[in-house]
Amino acid sequence: MTSLQSLVPLTLWPESAFSVVHKWSLINGVSLIPLKAVLKEQIESYTKSLPYQSRSDHTFALIVDHDLFVSAANKRFNNCQLDPENINTRQIAKVFLLAGTLINFITFRLGIEFTGRPLINSSKFLPMSSAFYEDEQVYLYRRLSISSLRQPSVFNPRTLKAKIISIEKYFIGEMLIYDRVGAAITHLWSSLCTPYPEQALLSVCAGLEALTVGEDKGEITYKISERIAFLLGKNPRYRLHVFREVKYIYGMRSLITHGEFYKNRKQDETWSDALMITPKYVFAGNKALQIGTKLLCAALNHFLSDPTILQACAEKKHKQAIDNYFENLIFGQKIKSPRSSD
Numbered sequence: 462m463t464s465l466q467s468l469v470p471l472t473l474w475p476e477s478a479f480s481v482v483h484k485w486s487l488i489n490g491v492s493l494i495p496l497k498a499v500l501k502e503q504i505e506s507y508t509k510s511l512p513y514q515s516r517s518d519h520t521f522a523l524i525v526d527h528d529l530f531v532s533a534a535n536k537r538f539n540n541c542q543l544d545p546e547n548i549n550t551r552q553i554a555k556v557f558l559l560a561g562t563l564i565n566f567i568t569f570r571l572g573i574e575f576t577g578r579p580l581i582n583s584s585k586f587l588p589m590s591s592a593f594y595e596d597e598q599v600y601l602y603r604r605l606s607i608s609s610l611r612q613p614s615v616f617n618p619r620t621l622k623a624k625i626i627s628i629e630k631y632f633i634g635e636m637l638i639y640d641r642v643g644a645a646i647t648h649l650w651s652s653l654c655t656p657y658p659e660q661a662l663l664s665v666c667a668g669l670e671a672l673t674v675g676e677d678k679g680e681i682t683y684k685i686s687e688r689i690a691f692l693l694g695k696n697p698r699y700r701l702h703v704f705r706e707v708k709y710i711y712g713m714r715s716l717i718t719h720g721e722f723y724k725n726r727k728q729d730e731t732w733s734d735a736l737m738i739t740p741k742y743v744f745a746g747n748k749a750l751q752i753g754t755k756l757l758c759a760a761l762n763h764f765l766s767d768p769t770i771l772q773a774c775a776e777k778k779h780k781q782a783i784d785n786y787f788e789n790l791i792f793g794q795k796i797k798s799p800r801s802s803d
Contacts, residue, residue, distance in 0.1 A: 465527040467550040470496060470519035470572035471558075478565060478616050479521065485618050487523075488625055490530030491553055496522045519572055523554045534633060537626070543633075550574045552632045559650060560624035563758050563765075566610040610755055627765045641774040641783065642764050644671040649757055658750055659717045665753035666714045669707070672760050675784035682711045688787045693759050706752050713749040 471493075473479055485493040496519050527545035530553075534543050551574050561567040631643040639647075648668035652661040673688040674681065686707035694700025764770050773782035 465545055465576070467525045467527065467548065467574055467576035469523045469550050469554045469574050471521045471523055471554065472519050472570035472572075473521055473561075474568040476520060478567065478614065481615055482521070485621075487557055487618070488530075488622055488629075489533030490526045490528070491557075492524045492526075493557070494522050494524060496520055519570070523550070523557060525550045525553055534629075538630070538633075549633075550576065553629075555650065556625055556629050556632050557621075559628060559646060560621055561616065562649070562653065563628075563762055564620060564624055565612055565614065565616065566754070566758070610751060624765075641671050641779065642761070642771065644668075645757065645761055645764075649754075649761065652754065652757075658747075662710065662713060662750055662753055663717060665750070665757050666711060668757045669753075669760060672764060673783070673787065675782075675787070676780040677784065682708060685711065687791065689756060689760055691787070691791050692763055693756070703756070706756060710749050710753045710756070 479493075482493060482495060487493055525548060527548050530548060531543045531545045551571065554571055558567065558569050558571065561569075628646060630638050631646055645668040648664045648671060652664035652668070655661050655664065669685055669689060670681075673685050673692075677684070686704045689707050690700040690704035694703050764774070770786055773779065773786045776782035
């Protein structure tokens with residue numbers, strides 16, 4: 462009997478970042494291939510009876526061989542007993558898309574899932590997109606917001622694989638990890654997929670807060686700004702720059718949550734009255750969303766590469782451990798783990 466397979470069609474920008482893709486093995490059992498005409502026609506024919514018709518502009522397909530994936534994943538997750546019949550291919554695709562975003566701010570559309578022998582539609586979920594194509598203006602806005610953050614480079618499959626492995630535990634397996642990092646990654650995903658720019662900015666701020674706030678809730682904006690500055694800043698000048706950036710986006714967050722109109726528009730901001738008008742006429746500027754996305758991705762990359770902070774997030778007394786980590790980072794003093802006081 463052939464192995465069960467599933468497929469999710471994807472649209473990825475910039476296409477130039479994936480120009481060398483013929484068939485990439487992202488991790489064992491998971492491959493990314495260009496979506497050729499024959500496979501496009503098959504996908505379109507499978508969805509003719511559905512309320513949603515698959516778009517013809519999908520450029521890639523993420524294909525999962527369930528048996529190969531489960532065999533490798535059970536080793537990585539210490540025999541977590543995944544079932545090949547119950548693999549959520551969209552979750553695997555989500556991990557890939559988040560990994561790509563963390564590396565180089567890709568923009569994407571995530572199609573519906575097809576599973577079986579042969580492939581048939583098996584998804585109970587509608588498509589998701591960082592461009593949100595249902596509203597063309599928001600789609601263009603989101604592409605503009607993220608595209609300016611990209612580096613002019615082609616993805617390295619090894620780098621992409623390493624990033625996928627670093628975050629897959631938050632989405633795949635029977636015992637999903639949902640600690641501070643998992644919460645921040647979830648907020649990043651929400652910010653990428655919402656059609657509303659002001660909600661995207663609020664999600665970005667929630668992600669930064671999940672990574673930095675411990676037991677002490679006082680002076681929250683100052684504390685988050687200082688901690689992100691020391692986390693990302695390699696020298697005093699850059700730390701001050703990051704500190705001011707975080708304060709800026711938290712100022713925008715305050716205006717949004719309290720329903721105040723941002724009157725002091727600056728010439729270097731991108732605004733569009735048609736894009737985001739809430740009942741209280743609050744706007745989220747393109748500049749604020751760019752800064753927030755950049756900072757959250759940079760902070761997450763730092764956390765994912767630092768075993769010390771990952772351990773702090775896993776502590777039973779994780780709030781105190783987070784405070785200890787940042788106090789040590791800022792003041793250069795070695796502070797004992799909460800475990801030592803138990």
